[in-house]
Amino acid sequence: MTDRDQSYFELYDIVKDPLEKENSAEQEPAVVAELHDSITSWIETLPSGPTGDVFSSL
Numbered sequence: 549m550t551d552r553d554q555s556y557f558e559l560y561d562i563v564k565d566p567l568e569k570e571n572s573a574e575q576e577p578a579v580v581a582e583l584h585d586s587i588t589s590w591i592e593t594l595p596s597g598p599t600g601d602v603f604s605s606l
Contacts (some may be wrong), residue, residue, distance in 0.1 A: 554584060 549558040556582045559573040573580050 549586060550584075554587060557583070559583075
């Protein structure tokens with residue numbers, strides 16, 4: 549989990565910590581770096597703004 553500008557990360561072991569009480573991001577910097585790179589790559593594929601007709605006709 550990260551915030552909008554990716555300045556803060558949270559990383560949880562859902563099996564060992566299902567209540568997400570122990571943020572293990574500091575103990576797993578390689579995992580955080582990999583996730584950061586993946587998120588950054590995904591964000592770069594998104595359009596800079598809405599494209600086409602974005603309003604519902606309902």
